[in-house]
Amino acid sequence: MPDxxxxxxxxxxxxxxxxxxxxxxxxxxxxxxxxxxxxxxGVSAAGGLVLGILRDHGTMSPSELGERLIVTRxxxxxxxxxxxxxxxxxxxxxxxDRRGLLVxxxxxxxxxxxxxxxxxxxxxxxWMSVLSDAELRTYxxxxxxxxxxxxxx
Amino acid sequence: MPDxxxxxxxxxxxxxxxxxxxxxxxxxxxxxxxxxxxxxxGVSAAGGLVLGILRDHGTMSPSELGERLIVTRxxxxxxxxxxxxxxxxxxxxxxxDRRGLLVxxxxxxxxxxxxxxxxxxxxxxxWMSVLSDAELRTYxxxxxxxxxxxxxx
DNA sequence: ACGTGATAGTTAGGCAGCGTATTGTCAAGA
DNA sequence: TCTTGACAATACGCTGCCTAACTATCACGT
Numbered sequence: 001m002p003d004x005x006x007x008x009x010x011x012x013x014x015x016x017x018x019x020x021x022x023x024x025x026x027x028x029x030x031x032x033x034x035x036x037x038x039x040x041x042g043v044s045a046a047g048g049l050v051l052g053i054l055r056d057h058g059t060m061s062p063s064e065l066g067e068r069l070i071v072t073r074x075x076x077x078x079x080x081x082x083x084x085x086x087x088x089x090x091x092x093x094x095x096x097d098r099r100g101l102l103v104x105x106x107x108x109x110x111x112x113x114x115x116x117x118x119x120x121x122x123x124x125x126x127w128m129s130v131l132s133d134a135e136l137r138t139y140x141x142x143x144x145x146x147x148x149x150x151x152x153x
Numbered sequence: 154m155p156d157x158x159x160x161x162x163x164x165x166x167x168x169x170x171x172x173x174x175x176x177x178x179x180x181x182x183x184x185x186x187x188x189x190x191x192x193x194x195g196v197s198a199a200g201g202l203v204l205g206i207l208r209d210h211g212t213m214s215p216s217e218l219g220e221r222l223i224v225t226r227x228x229x230x231x232x233x234x235x236x237x238x239x240x241x242x243x244x245x246x247x248x249x250d251r252r253g254l255l256v257x258x259x260x261x262x263x264x265x266x267x268x269x270x271x272x273x274x275x276x277x278x279x280w281m282s283v284l285s286d287a288e289l290r291t292y293x294x295x296x297x298x299x300x301x302x303x304x305x306x
Numbered sequence: 307a308c309g310t311g312a313t314a315g316t317t318a319g320g321c322a323g324c325g326t327a328t329t330g331t332c333a334a335g336a
Numbered sequence: 337t338c339t340t341g342a343c344a345a346t347a348c349g350c351t352g353c354c355t356a357a358c359t360a361t362c363a364c365g366t
Contacts, residue, residue: 013274015289016281020183022296027180028223029303030173035354046322063344070181075323077346082321099331099344121166128169130302135295136168142284142292143175149283150182188324197351216314228353230316235351252314252361 023146030127037119041112046071047083048120051113054089054105061100062091088112176299183280190272194265199224200236201273204266207242207258214253215244241265 034045043051046069053068054060066076080103083089088109094100105113128136187198196204199222206221207213219229233256236242241262247253258266281289 013278015286015293016277017274018293019281019284019289019296020277022293022300023176024180024183025223026296026300026303027177029300030177033303044321061344070178071322072324073345074325074347078322094344097332097344101345121170124169124173125166127299127302128172130298131172131295133168136172138291139295140168140171140175142288143172143179145283146280147175147179147182149280150179150186185324199352214314224352225354226315227317227355231352247314250314250362254315 033123033127034120037123038116041115041119042086043088043112043116044079044082046079047086047088048113048116050076050079050083051088051105051109051116054103055110055113059102059104061094062103063100065103083109186276186280187273190276191269194268194272195239196241196265196269197235199232200239200241201266201269203232203236204241204258204262204269207256208263208266212255212257214247215256216253218256236262 031045034048038045038048041048049069050065053065057068062076062080063073065080066073069076071079080089080091084091086108088106090104090106091101092104094102131139184198187201191198191201194201202222203218206218210221215229215233216226218233219226222229224232233242233244237244239261240259242256242258244254244256247255284292
């Protein structure tokens with residue numbers, strides 16, 4: 001998002017606008033870099049998140065995956081389609097509820113998620129290295145405050 | 154993006170990861186809220202950006218729009234298709250270069266962009282009101298430092 | 307004058323997200 | 337029992353973003 005979108009606004013909103021626009025721009029950059037780093041592994045950024053969750057928390061339903069990812073169930077369906085095609089996860093019937101499924105990570109998926117983490121962690125550390133430890137703590141705290149405001153719509 | 158994706162990482166990367174993930178999550182929230190606010194106007198968040206640029210800088214080529222938006226020309230094609238369908242912009246031939254086009258905002262587009270700004274500015278101010286002026290300045294400065302690091306890949 | 311490479315825009319195909327509608331299943335109350 | 341409302345997953349259509357390939361045009365160097 002370009003700086004100049006709102007440059008004609010001379011009032012007190014300018015600072016708030018800059019905060020919002022720069023947040024979005026920075027996140028876009030992160031997401032873009034992560035996607036490029038993961039492409040050689042054959043998974044998307046979203047797919048990497050799914051595998052990480054399955055690795056840490058084990059088999060779960062698509063709905064629960066959606067809650068953890070903060071996306072809709074419809075989106076989870078598509079993500080699982082991709083991951084299943086690549087052999088990273090399998091869907092099986094939930095014996096306790098015939099409406100539901102259970103999603104499990106495969107050995108191939110475990111291999112992928114291991115590589116994902118190695119790649120991403122190093123880069124994240126690098127990206128944030130321009131902030132001191134104290135600045136990073138401040139930054140995260142400010143983000144949390146903004147998020148708290150946002151969840152209250 | 155869920156907090157717990159990387160929770161099993163006990164080393165020094167945890168703070169950096171939290172910074173990256175929270176940036177993405179916050180931006181997602183911003184983008185979602187903006188999209189919902191703009192839906193009644195019949196334009197997407199990206200469409201609103203295009204109209205704002207055209208309003209501030211006048212007629213320009215799709216390529217230049219793409220540079221300002223930091224998206225590819227192919228993406229601009231799609232955005233202009235939508236905006237043209239809604240009567241907000243028109244494409245015309247560039248008399249100086251028969252390869253190129255010129256995109257102009259229409260009176261209807263001007264009306265829309267005015268409403269967009271009114272709606273968005275008030276909300277941005279509200280969202281960022283949880284930070285003091287000094288904190289907001291700090292926040293934006295930290296974002297700029299991170300962005301500077303990111304543009305150097 | 308004429309290739310040759312660069313540029314402008316589109317198209318095609320893919321992924322990821324959404325909202326909405328649909329189908330099947332569960333659970334609770336009449 | 338049976339109906340009714342909630343829930344699980346999917347299908348469909350839309351937007352937005354990408355890359356790659358294509359056509360048309362330009363601009364430069366020979």
